[in-house]
Amino acid sequence: MSGPAGGSALVEARGVVKRFGGLTAVHGLDLTLREGEILGLIGPNGAGKTTLFNLLSGQFAPDAGKILLEGREIHHLPSHRICRLGLARTFQVPRPFLAMTVSESVLVGAQFGRRVPGTTASETADRCVALTRLEPRRNAPVHSLNLAERKRLDLARALATRPRVLLVDEVAAGLNPTEVRETVGILREVHAAGIGIIYVEHVMEAVMDISHRVHVLDHGATIAIGTPAEVTRDPAVIEAYLGRSAGS
Amino acid sequence: MSSFTRRHLFLGVGALGGLALIAPLLLANPYSSRLAQLLFMNVLLASAWNLVGGFAGQISFGNASLFGVGAYATSMLWLAGFHPFLTMPAAALLAALYGVAWGWPCLRLRGPYFAIATIGVAEATRIVANHIEAAGGASGLTLPLEQDLGPVLLYALGAVLAVASVLVSAAVRRSRLGLGLIALREDAQAAAASGVNVARQQVTVFAVTAALTGLAGGYYAVFTLYVVPEKVFGFDLSISLVLMVLVGGIGTVMGPVLGAGIYLFLEQFVLASLADIHLAAFGALLIFIILLEPRGAAPRLAQFVRLIRRRFG
Amino acid sequence: MVDLLSVLASGILVGTVYAYMAYGLGLIYGVLRVVNLAHGAFLTLGVYVTWWLNTTFGMDPLVSILITVPLGFALGATVERTLVFRLRDSPPVTTLLLLFGVWLIVRNALYLIFGGADRSLLTSYSLESLAVGPLTLSIPRLIVSAFSLLGFVVLALMLKRTWSGLALRAVAQDREAAALSGVPVNRVWAVAFGIGSALAMSAGSLMSLFYSVTPEFGARFLLKSFCVVVLGGLTNIGGILVAGIGLGIAEDLTAFYIHTGYRDVVSFLVLTAALVMRRADSD
Numbered sequence: 107m108s109g110p111a112g113g114s115a116l117v118e119a120r121g122v123v124k125r126f127g128g129l130t131a132v133h134g135l136d137l138t139l140r141e142g143e144i145l146g147l148i149g150p151n152g153a154g155k156t157t158l159f160n161l162l163s164g165q166f167a168p169d170a171g172k173i174l175l176e177g178r179e180i181h182h183l184p185s186h187r188i189c190r191l192g193l194a195r196t197f198q199v200p201r202p203f204l205a206m207t208v209s210e211s212v213l214v215g216a217q218f219g220r221r222v223p224g225t226t227a228s229e230t231a232d233r234c235v236a237l238t239r240l241e242p243r244r245n246a247p248v249h250s251l252n253l254a255e256r257k258r259l260d261l262a263r264a265l266a267t268r269p270r271v272l273l274v275d276e277v278a279a280g281l282n283p284t285e286v287r288e289t290v291g292i293l294r295e296v297h298a299a300g301i302g303i304i305y306v307e308h309v310m311e312a313v314m315d316i317s318h319r320v321h322v323l324d325h326g327a328t329i330a331i332g333t334p335a336e337v338t339r340d341p342a343v344i345e346a347y348l349g350r351s352a353g354s
Numbered sequence: 355m356s357s358f359t360r361r362h363l364f365l366g367v368g369a370l371g372g373l374a375l376i377a378p379l380l381l382a383n384p385y386s387s388r389l390a391q392l393l394f395m396n397v398l399l400a401s402a403w404n405l406v407g408g409f410a411g412q413i414s415f416g417n418a419s420l421f422g423v424g425a426y427a428t429s430m431l432w433l434a435g436f437h438p439f440l441t442m443p444a445a446a447l448l449a450a451l452y453g454v455a456w457g458w459p460c461l462r463l464r465g466p467y468f469a470i471a472t473i474g475v476a477e478a479t480r481i482v483a484n485h486i487e488a489a490g491g492a493s494g495l496t497l498p499l500e501q502d503l504g505p506v507l508l509y510a511l512g513a514v515l516a517v518a519s520v521l522v523s524a525a526v527r528r529s530r531l532g533l534g535l536i537a538l539r540e541d542a543q544a545a546a547a548s549g550v551n552v553a554r555q556q557v558t559v560f561a562v563t564a565a566l567t568g569l570a571g572g573y574y575a576v577f578t579l580y581v582v583p584e585k586v587f588g589f590d591l592s593i594s595l596v597l598m599v600l601v602g603g604i605g606t607v608m609g610p611v612l613g614a615g616i617y618l619f620l621e622q623f624v625l626a627s628l629a630d631i632h633l634a635a636f637g638a639l640l641i642f643i644i645l646l647e648p649r650g651a652a653p654r655l656a657q658f659v660r661l662i663r664r665r666f667g
Numbered sequence: 668m669v670d671l672l673s674v675l676a677s678g679i680l681v682g683t684v685y686a687y688m689a690y691g692l693g694l695i696y697g698v699l700r701v702v703n704l705a706h707g708a709f710l711t712l713g714v715y716v717t718w719w720l721n722t723t724f725g726m727d728p729l730v731s732i733l734i735t736v737p738l739g740f741a742l743g744a745t746v747e748r749t750l751v752f753r754l755r756d757s758p759p760v761t762t763l764l765l766l767f768g769v770w771l772i773v774r775n776a777l778y779l780i781f782g783g784a785d786r787s788l789l790t791s792y793s794l795e796s797l798a799v800g801p802l803t804l805s806i807p808r809l810i811v812s813a814f815s816l817l818g819f820v821v822l823a824l825m826l827k828r829t830w831s832g833l834a835l836r837a838v839a840q841d842r843e844a845a846a847l848s849g850v851p852v853n854r855v856w857a858v859a860f861g862i863g864s865a866l867a868m869s870a871g872s873l874m875s876l877f878y879s880v881t882p883e884f885g886a887r888f889l890l891k892s893f894c895v896v897v898l899g900g901l902t903n904i905g906g907i908l909v910a911g912i913g914l915g916i917a918e919d920l921t922a923f924y925i926h927t928g929y930r931d932v933v934s935f936l937v938l939t940a941a942l943v944m945r946r947a948d949s950d
């Protein structure tokens with residue numbers, strides 16, 4: 107897939123460090139998401155991908171380093187502020203509001219997310235429900251959804267906040283091939299709407315298919331950055347990641 | 355999303371009308387008027403507690419501290435010469451201020467931590483109140499009996515307060531605030547990631563809870579004409595609210611109303627004859643609800659109503 | 668100066684008992700993630716059983732520990748098996764309310780059996796004291812403090828050296844991992860609840876030496892226990908000891924320099940402040 111070369115930076119992490127007691131989960135990391143880009147973020151289990159998302163979305167504060175969203179420092183801001191500035195995320199294990207219906211949950215994002223003049227919250231919510239193919243389940247209680255639907259619900263809720271940047275954590279994991287294709291299709295539509303995406307995924311077909319560039323982490327540090335083709339050939343990646351996952 | 359619909363207004367007016375119609379019945383003797391007053395107060399208290407306990411999922415064992423502030427605000431202003439009706443806004447305001455003062459730090463805690471912190475605050479408040487000489491110390495304040503508002507006015511005041519609290523609760527439930535509260539109750543971090551300012555939402559609703567609880571305290575003062583710290587700041591009061599809401603149905607609008615009624619009934623007619631095992635009976639009730647009917651009576655009642663409708667509608 | 672010293676000394680002596688009284692609450696939380704609001708019930712039961720044994724058979728409170736420990740263990744394990752266990756997958760607040768129900772029942776039972784009157788327990792050494800330099804130290808407090816420390820030593824050895832202790836610590840650290848490596852988690856929970864309750868009841872035995880015996884005993888000391896546990900860090904024996912002593916001293920200073928009536932306010936305020944400052948590990 108061809109990418110926008112040299113677009114300006116939407117999200118930038120500079121020298122970001124996160125420690126959990128003795129363990130350094132993210133180790134002085136630099137990462138850039140450019141305007142109009144889908145950036146694949148891969149790495150073996152425990153590489154620090156989810157931790158990086160938690161840092162970018164304000165759930166954790168970094169122990170060192172800076173995070174910028176469209177040039178503005180956000181690493182000291184609380185989650186809800188970051189969301190309102192235009193950075194939304196999904197969760198690796200979906201985190202639905204179990205007492206709500208599908209449309210109510212999505213409405214949370216629409217009501218509390220970034221304000222965009224011109225559309226109402228319920229219009230936004232409806233559009234996101236439709237985009238994620240949840241229309242037939244819109245009045246269903248969330249606790250009745252299956253895993254694939256819950257993943258799409260997380261996505262719908264994040265999109266309803268009208269982000270400029272979307273962090274997607276393993277939406278394809280645990281889905282069957284049809285569902286994976288459907289999900290990838292949704293992400294393409296999101297990208298077409300002008301939203302930058304950082305996409306964490308273990309399902310290689312999915313992430314290699316739609317990423318413009320791929321950023322590879324291991325032990326909280328970068329081991330390769332490049333196009334999907336370059337990265338798959340990179341010996342360091344094969345060693346650290348593909349080698350190990352092929353063996354497992 | 356319209357938070358306060360015309361339908362609510364009709365329902366509210368209808369409820370007041372209904373209460374006016376049955377007023378002669380309830381005002382027939384001092385005991386039944388007292389029951390009506392207690393019922394109104396309980397509805398107000400339980401609805402208020404449910405805003406933060408049911409919608410936001412923050413179980414407070416400390417609402418007596420807010421009730422007491424309201425009761426004392428009304429009593430002291432009344433003794434200073436203000437008309438009791440005029441003291442009500444002051445009771446609400448002071449309770450809201452006190453509520454925000456301790457709710458703001460404590461609401462950063464969630465689950466059992468918040469619950470325990472509220473016990474600490476309420477008990478500290480009770481002890482301090484016992485030592486404030488200007489407010490009568492441990493022996494409390496007696497209000498001017500000769501200025502008693504009389505049963506009709508007290509009934510009207512109670513009815514308006516109780517209906518208003520249910521309307522507030524319905525309005526909150528349907529508002530953006532209510533949506534945010536339920537979101538943060540279900541998953542605070544996911545709510546924050548969706549843009550919900552968790553701290554602000556909780557403090558906002560707690561201010562409303564506190565104001566309504568303060569009003570209940572003020573109302574209590576005007577109909578009992580006697581406030582004493584061990585009662586109005588007492589732990590038993592805080593517990594009774596939790597029970598009412600659990601019995602009726604936590605997190606629903608009508609659950610607290612139902613619970614307030616059931617609780618009053620139990621307290622007056624069942625436990626009056628079993629005064630000795632009053633605490634144990636409440637304990638057993640609590641255990642029973644939690645193990646067997648954690649959603650309270652409201653969902654069962656709704657089920658029953660649907661059944662009736664299907665049969666006859 | 669002598670005043671200050673004696674206030675400090677008595678704070679330290681009371682503080683060690685506070686730590687001992689609170690430890691069971693922390694242990695139960697650490698292993699089961701359950702806030703034991705029935706802790707106060709076990710404290711109070713301990714006091715009453717001890718008082719009853721003393722007035723009926725003349726048994727010394729220190730000897731009655733031999734009875735309150737196994738009794739507490741049995742009662743605690745039963746409460747866990749019959750009630751708490753059923754709620755293992757519910758939100759923590761539900762269990763908290765359930766245990767509160769247990770407490771109400773126990774309190775009521777005590778009122779029914781013993782009435783609401785304050786009682787006290789007198790032994791031959793209740794009023795004795797020991798002069799150490801310029802200070803006068805009460806003998807019962809010295810004894811109780813020594814027993815508390817001894818209790819901690821026994822407990823620490825048990826947690827370190829025995830198989831049950833190991834299983835307890837494993838479950839406290841990671842329930843799933845412990846279950847996967849073959850620890851019978853269900854049994855460990857019952858044991859932890861039993862030990863926590865045994866500690867509380869035996870603390871009641873010790874405390875009956877210098878507190879009056881009423882059905883409300885537990886209410887007062889439940890909150891102090893929370894305070895100590897939250898300050899000291901749940902299951903950290905050293906931390907809890909320091910927190911208990913800290914609270915004991917703070918209370919005695921308040922009672923001496925401000926007003927005796929405000930003694931209990933200290934623990935409530937410290938409790939709330941400590942909780943709010945520790946919010947990082949909430950949820």
Ligand SMILES: Nc1ncnc2c1ncn2[C@@H]1O[C@H](COP(=O)(O)OP(=O)(O)OP(=O)(O)O)[C@@H](O)[C@H]1O
Pocket residue numbers: 126129131149150151152153154155156157158198
């Ligand atoms: N809240 C936390 N507390 C302590 N350690 C954590 C925490 N979150 C993550 N870690 C540790 O940080 C490291 C990185 O974890 P992270 O979840 O970011 O990996 P990941 O790349 O997302 O892995 P996976 O592909 O399995 O999802 C792991 O060793 C993990 O155990």
Ligand SMILES: [Mg+2]
Pocket residue numbers: 155156157198
């Ligand atoms: Mg991950």
